[in-house]
Amino acid sequence: MEEKDVSRRDFFKTVGVGSIATAVVAGVREGEAAQGPAAIGPGDAPVTLTINGRRHQLQVEPRVTLLDAMRTRLDITGPKRVCDRGACGACTVIIEGRTYYSCSMLAVEAQGKNIRTVDGLSQGSTLHPVQQAFCDHDGLMCGFCTPGFVMATVALLEKTPNPTPDQAKKALDGNLCRCGTNIGVLKAALSAKGVARG
Amino acid sequence: MDSQAPAPAQHPKYAWPEKPRLIGTRVSRIDGPLKVTGRAKYSYDILRPGMLYGRIVRSPHAHARLKSIDATAAEKAPGVKALLITIKPGDKVLYPGQEIGALAAATEQQAADALRLIKVEWDVLPALATVEQSMRPEAPQVFTPANTRRGTAQEDGNLDTGFAAAAHTVEGTYSTQVQTHTSLETHGCICEWNGENLTAWVSTQAVHGTREGFAAGLKIPQANVRVITEFMGGGFGSKFGPDIQGLLCARVAKAAGAPVKMMLDRKEEHLTTGNRPSAFARVRAGVAADGKLTAFDAQTWGTGGAGAGSDYPLPYIYTFPNRRRTHTDVYINSGQQRAMRAPGHPQGCFVTEVLMDELADRVRMDPMEFRLKNLPPLAPNAMWAKYFPMGAERINWKSRHVTGDPTPGPIKRGLGCSANRWGGAGQGARAHCEIGSDGSVVMRCGTQDIGTGNRTIMAMVVAETLGLEVNQVTIELGDSNQPFAPGSGGSTTAAAVMPAMRVTAGKARDALFERIAPQLGVPVDQISMGVGTVLVSLSTRDPLSDAQSAARSGQAPSSRSISWRDACRLLGTIPVSVDGQWERGLSAGGTSGVQFADVEVDIETGITKVRKIVCVQDCGLIVDAKTAETQCYGGIISGLNYAVFEERILDRNTANMVNPNMEWYHMAGQSDIPEIDVVLVDQPERGVIGIGEPPAVATAAAVANAIRNATGVTLRSIPITPDRLLTELERAGGTN
Numbered sequence: 036m037e038e039k040d041v042s043r044r045d046f047f048k049t050v051g052v053g054s055i056a057t058a059v060v061a062g063v064r065e066g067e068a069a070q071g072p073a074a075i076g077p078g079d080a081p082v083t084l085t086i087n088g089r090r091h092q093l094q095v096e097p098r099v100t101l102l103d104a105m106r107t108r109l110d111i112t113g114p115k116r117v118c119d120r121g122a123c124g125a126c127t128v129i130i131e132g133r134t135y136y137s138c139s140m141l142a143v144e145a146q147g148k149n150i151r152t153v154d155g156l157s158q159g160s161t162l163h164p165v166q167q168a169f170c171d172h173d174g175l176m177c178g179f180c181t182p183g184f185v186m187a188t189v190a191l192l193e194k195t196p197n198p199t200p201d202q203a204k205k206a207l208d209g210n211l212c213r214c215g216t217n218i219g220v221l222k223a224a225l226s227a228k229g230v231a232r233g
Numbered sequence: 234m235d236s237q238a239p240a241p242a243q244h245p246k247y248a249w250p251e252k253p254r255l256i257g258t259r260v261s262r263i264d265g266p267l268k269v270t271g272r273a274k275y276s277y278d279i280l281r282p283g284m285l286y287g288r289i290v291r292s293p294h295a296h297a298r299l300k301s302i303d304a305t306a307a308e309k310a311p312g313v314k315a316l317l318i319t320i321k322p323g324d325k326v327l328y329p330g331q332e333i334g335a336l337a338a339a340t341e342q343q344a345a346d347a348l349r350l351i352k353v354e355w356d357v358l359p360a361l362a363t364v365e366q367s368m369r370p371e372a373p374q375v376f377t378p379a380n381t382r383r384g385t386a387q388e389d390g391n392l393d394t395g396f397a398a399a400a401h402t403v404e405g406t407y408s409t410q411v412q413t414h415t416s417l418e419t420h421g422c423i424c425e426w427n428g429e430n431l432t433a434w435v436s437t438q439a440v441h442g443t444r445e446g447f448a449a450g451l452k453i454p455q456a457n458v459r460v461i462t463e464f465m466g467g468g469f470g471s472k473f474g475p476d477i478q479g480l481l482c483a484r485v486a487k488a489a490g491a492p493v494k495m496m497l498d499r500k501e502e503h504l505t506t507g508n509r510p511s512a513f514a515r516v517r518a519g520v521a522a523d524g525k526l527t528a529f530d531a532q533t534w535g536t537g538g539a540g541a542g543s544d545y546p547l548p549y550i551y552t553f554p555n556r557r558r559t560h561t562d563v564y565i566n567s568g569q570q571r572a573m574r575a576p577g578h579p580q581g582c583f584v585t586e587v588l589m590d591e592l593a594d595r596v597r598m599d600p601m602e603f604r605l606k607n608l609p610p611l612a613p614n615a616m617w618a619k620y621f622p623m624g625a626e627r628i629n630w631k632s633r634h635v636t637g638d639p640t641p642g643p644i645k646r647g648l649g650c651s652a653n654r655w656g657g658a659g660q661g662a663r664a665h666c667e668i669g670s671d672g673s674v675v676m677r678c679g680t681q682d683i684g685t686g687n688r689t690i691m692a693m694v695v696a697e698t699l700g701l702e703v704n705q706v707t708i709e710l711g712d713s714n715q716p717f718a719p720g721s722g723g724s725t726t727a728a729a730v731m732p733a734m735r736v737t738a739g740k741a742r743d744a745l746f747e748r749i750a751p752q753l754g755v756p757v758d759q760i761s762m763g764v765g766t767v768l769v770s771l772s773t774r775d776p777l778s779d780a781q782s783a784a785r786s787g788q789a790p791s792s793r794s795i796s797w798r799d800a801c802r803l804l805g806t807i808p809v810s811v812d813g814q815w816e817r818g819l820s821a822g823g824t825s826g827v828q829f830a831d832v833e834v835d836i837e838t839g840i841t842k843v844r845k846i847v848c849v850q851d852c853g854l855i856v857d858a859k860t861a862e863t864q865c866y867g868g869i870i871s872g873l874n875y876a877v878f879e880e881r882i883l884d885r886n887t888a889n890m891v892n893p894n895m896e897w898y899h900m901a902g903q904s905d906i907p908e909i910d911v912v913l914v915d916q917p918e919r920g921v922i923g924i925g926e927p928p929a930v931a932t933a934a935a936v937a938n939a940i941r942n943a944t945g946v947t948l949r950s951i952p953i954t955p956d957r958l959l960t961e962l963e964r965a966g967g968t969n
Contacts, residue, residue: 096342103341112278113271115466117417118499118895125417153271162266170265173863177684178268179417179466185269207903211895213417213467214684215870217906219863 075143082142086111087155097143101135102126104142105152113153113182117211124210127183128152134190134209153182156189165189168227174219180212184220192230200225245818247698247739249854249917254764255697257915259859262689263703264464264682273464276434277496279423285314287482287495288344290334290351291505292326295360295566295888296375299324299333299353307336307350312343315489317481325358327375327539328568329889330504335481337493360566362888364511364536367563376540376564384544386559395528395555399519401595407584407949409512409933411536411881412874413503414573415898418466420506421496422479424486431483432459435475436496438468438683439720444713446474451483460713465683469871470572471507472683473720503893507571508881510543511535512580518553520592526607529553534561535580537570545577549585550617550652551607566888567881572722574868575655575926579875579933586651586934587949590941594636600938601625601650608652613919614823617652620849620914621827624650627910628829628847637945643837646844647943650829653930657852657923658822659729660815663716666695666741668809672798674699676737677709680718680730685925686860687726691734693856698738700762701797716812724923728820731856731921737813744811749803753795767800768792820921826850826928828869830935831907834943836962839955841877841940843907846932851914853922858913865911865928872932873907874900880952 076097084091086105093108102119105111114137117125121139128137129151137145137152156163162170165188175181184207191198191206198206203224212220249256267273290304299322308316313336320326320333334351338344360375361367367380374380396402422435431453437443440460448455465472475483482495497506512535519528535543542562593603601621608617625631628648638645664678676695682688692706699706709715719729742762749767750757759770770792831845846869855861878899882891892898933951940958941947946965948958 096340098342106278107280107341110280111271112274112280115275115417116277116496117419120499120894120896122894122896123417153269157270160266162269166266166269169269170261173262173265173859175262175265175268176686176863176867177417177465177467178264178273179275181268182271204904204906209902211417211900211902213415213469213871213900215867216863217870217901217903218866218909221903221906 080143083146084142084150085148086150087152095142097141099142100138101128101140101142101145101150102137105137111152111154115179115182117179122211123180124187125180125183127186127210129186129190132190132193134187153185156185163189164229165192165223165227168223169220172219172222172226174216174223176214176216180210180216183210184212188224188227189230191224192227196230198224245816247736247816247819249735249819249920250697253697255693255703257855257858260689260693260703260857262686262860263692263708264688275418275464275466276422276436276462277418277466279434279494281423281425281492284423284492284494285337285339285489286341286344287335287337287485287493288348289332289478289481289495289501290318290336290348291501292329292331292333294326294355294357295329295362296358297326297355298358300356301354303352304334306352307347310343310347310350312339313347314338314491315485317485317488328566330501330568332477332481332505335485335495337485337489360888362565362883362885364513364534364563364565367536367565368534375566380564382562384560386557388557390555392528392530392555392557396519398521398527400522401592402517402519403588403591403595404517405591405949407514407516407587409580409583409951411508411511412573412879413508413881413898414469414471414506414571415503415895415900416467416469416471419497419499419502420472420476420478422475422482423492423494424483425492426487429453430457432461433475433479433483434461435479436465436468436472437462437474438465438472438681438722439474440681440711440713441679441717442720443474447479447483450475450480458713462681462711465681468683469574470576470722473722476506499895500893503881503890503898505568507573508538508568509573509576510537510570512543512545512584514547514584516584516588518588518592520596522596524596524598524603524606526551526553526592527555529556531558533558534563536563536565538565538567539569540564541569543570545580547581547584549581550609550654551585551589551604552609567883574871574929578653578655578930579872582651582653582930583934583937583951587937587941587947590649590938591947601630604650604652613916614825615654616825616851616914617827620825621650623912624827624829624847624849627912628831628845630829633942636942638943643835645834645836645943647832647834647939647941648829649935649938649940649942650827651931651934651938652827653825653927655724655824655927655930656822657724657728657824657927659719659725659727659820659923662718662729662733663812663814664733664737665716665810665812666737668741668745668801668804670801670804670806670808672801673707674701674705675707675709676734677715678718678730678733679710679713679715680726681711681721683721685726685864686857687721687730689860690727690856691730694731694734695738698735699742700764700766724925724927727856727923728822728921729815732815732819733813735819736816737811740811740813741809744809745800745804748809749800752803763794765797766794767797768794818920821853821919822922824850824852824922824924824927826931828931828935830932830939832936832939832943834940834958836944839959839962841953841958843873843877843936845908845910846935847910848928849912849914850924850928851916852924852927853919854917855913855915856921861913861924862911864924865913866909868926868928869909869932870901870906871929873905873936876933876936876951877953
């Protein structure tokens with residue numbers, strides 16, 4: 036068999052370990068290119084955001100991210116700013132059932148969408164089952180990554196109520212913790228029950 | 234804080250209970266609900282009315298002299314309220330990111346725009362980007378008096394005798410990388426002036442120390458400064474004062490006449506807020522034919538950046554009867570090191586433990602047996618000889634093969650082990666306790682919870698002492714207006730604060746009894762604490778002790794109980810209000826632990842998968858088994874990152890960091906996390922000892938030894954990334 040002749044190691048040696056890179060092809064949607072979006076900015080523009088079921092109207096520059104608009108204009112500070120470039124997941128929110136890094140989405144892009152943050156999960160003093168599981172299994176230390184991990188777990192369980200450990204790990208791979216709470220986080224993700232489909 | 238002798242036996246008045254009700258159980262973090270809901274407000278989250286956003290002006294160069302700086306355009310830029318330049322022509326900068334000024338504007342975007350309008354001209358000077366560049370004889374002299382600082386030799390025994398007794402020697406150069414703290418909440422603060430008084434919400438590990446730092450830096454009385462840190466997003470040793478950005482924030486806030494938020498961005502955080510120094514060691518070590526270590530001779534060096542030290546303990550733990558070691562600090566043009574999670578120990582542990590496995594192979598001994606033969610004698614703070622066999626059992630050490638997995642195919646399994654020690658003693662904390670007439674209990678202490686669970690174990694100790702449940706106690710911390718407590722570094726907080734909690738709550742209990750005794754109509758020594766109740770004994774313990782008791786001596790002993798609330802109601806309008814502080818005999822220093830790693834290495838891709846870590850660790854009296862265990866998980870994961878993932882990489886021409894972010898500065902993701910088996914060993918007789926740092930020390934060495942055991946090649950340098958492992962495998966001709 037051919038596989039025997041070319042081992043994976045030889046393959047990597049041939050192409051050079053350091054040079055494996057995914058080519059990113061920038062594509063422009065044709066319709067958008069022809070018409071162009073309505074021009075706003077560079078000054079403040081009106082933006083309407085629906086966050087945790089409440090509509091907020093604000094004036095921000097078009098370059099302001101969803102994360103910064105929430106944190107600095109609306110005092111919604113559950114989502115944290117940590118890497119500010121889509122690597123750590125501390126700013127994770129759920130939009131239409133899937134997770135987004137709110138540091139990597141502009142506020143103007145998020146208009147008309149139902150944005151959910153960790154701040155809207157609990158019902159009064161009753162914690163959401165995922166929040167309760169994080170507390171029970173000590174899936175938090177300093178707590179700065181916790182809102183992002185909680186939201187990533189909620190998104191996972193709303194789609195996959197009984198995930199395997201591998202499914203849970205994969206779903207949480209987009210979030211980083213520096214204290215090293217990952218053991219408790221995984222236990223929480225695998226034990227939280229009763230998460231209704233969102 | 235290095236390991237210290239255990240505290241001498243004492244019989245403190247408020248000794249730990251012999252049969253505790255709460256201490257040692259598993260209690261969930263009391264601030265968990267605030268953190269999982271996003272309601273916990275960190276310094277980064279504080280919004281103040283009229284608050285501006287600050288940015289620091291920084292040097293882009295590693296080494297340069299300022300020619301000119303023109304900030305007039307920036308000063309006039311939209312939204313800018315204050316601007317401050319702290320450098321003048323002719324001044325030099327010594328690392329990329331060095332602070333040269335600050336500004337504040339109405340929005341973050343305006344502040345960033347204004348920053349770009351500052352015109353700076355530099356004479357760029359030759360920079361030193363690596364220790365090799367700095368140590369070359371022909372290197373430009375960048376630092377005064379020299380680029381390196383050689384320490385004096387530390388010697389013990391006689392090296393010639395030691396090497397003469399050696400049947401085998403190992404020689405090699407070992408090294409560890411620079412890592413940055415990468416706290417998720419960056420350094421920074423919000424400064425707000427009210428006249429000459431400053432309130433600062435700071436991400437800090439030391440509210441009192443930071444107050445002193447502001448006062449000294451701004452030349453104002455300490456009484457004028459209040460520092461608040463209610464929640465804090467990680468520090469790991471890097472956050473102990475206002476720092477330059479804090480002082481600049483206070484100054485621009487004063488100039489602007491408005492509160493200013495100055496939180497660093499991720500790149501600034503990597504460049505300027507500390508790191509763990511690199512370590513290099515050229516070692517020659519000898520072992521006798523019977524497996525006893527005979528000699529250790531090392532030249533070591535490392536860099537802590539621009540003008541900062543890089544020393545570390547070496548050799549680590551094991552007994553080399555004859556040894557010599559000389560360390561040289563090497564300066565390069567990068568940000569300075571700061572204490573980082575067990576400063577020095579992971580470096581010394583890695584060098585020594587990898588060497589130990591190499592020496593064990595020379596005498597054909599099992600690496601654990603070899604270690605047992607060369608450990609210091611058992612002591613309360615030196616329990617390795619007991620812990621190694623415990624860990625071996627749990628990792629299935631008997632399944633270990635000799636160096637180099639003989640199994641055919643690309644996947645190789647291996648096991649490795651290592652040991653750690655740490656100090657963890659603390660003192661000096663003070664506290665204030667109030668018991669109200671409605672039964673509420675407030676404990677105030679100017680300590681901080683940097684994510685360790687300090688708040689939770691404080692509540693546990695107070696509740697234990699007052700016979701209450703954890704949720705009946707209010708803990709107030711993180712404010713320099715509260716009684717003094719030391720900074721949270723060196724794993725000292727638990728050992729400093731828990732005795733203060735015990736003593737202060739004990740005094741409050743005594744004060745409560747004194748106050749209610751007359752109303753209950755009994756002497757105070759007939760009152761004791763129940764669970765949620767106050768117990769009143771109706772006869773004295775020793776009826777012959779006084780005439781009054783003698784009169785009642787015919788009665789059968791009995792007692793009645795009063796609920797906590799009813800007892801407190803007797804206080805009337807004046808609450809119990811007492812101060813207390815740390816006392817000797819309730820805490821100690823000196824911990825020991827061992828770790829084992831089980832890894833799987835794909836020798837075709839060079840990728841290491843850590844399957845399991847076993848950790849056996851003590852920390853004196855365990856207060857909360859749940860959060861103590863989490864500390865171990867956290868330390869181990871930080872050691873895993875050190876072993877195979879993270880590294881600060883500097884451009885060798887410009888000395889600028891090429892991975893100042895969180896995607897190329899690698900850290901473990903959820904899929905990289907191994908199974909972790911933690912065995913916490915309780916030593917209640919020793920009192921409380923800190924556990925934040927010890928578990929972070931040994932992991933990298935255990936993983937490196939397991940990789941060596943799997944692949945048969947010795948990696949004397951971390952992080953063991955796929956490219957490095959493949960290079961070594963290639964040099965060794967592979968193992969297949």
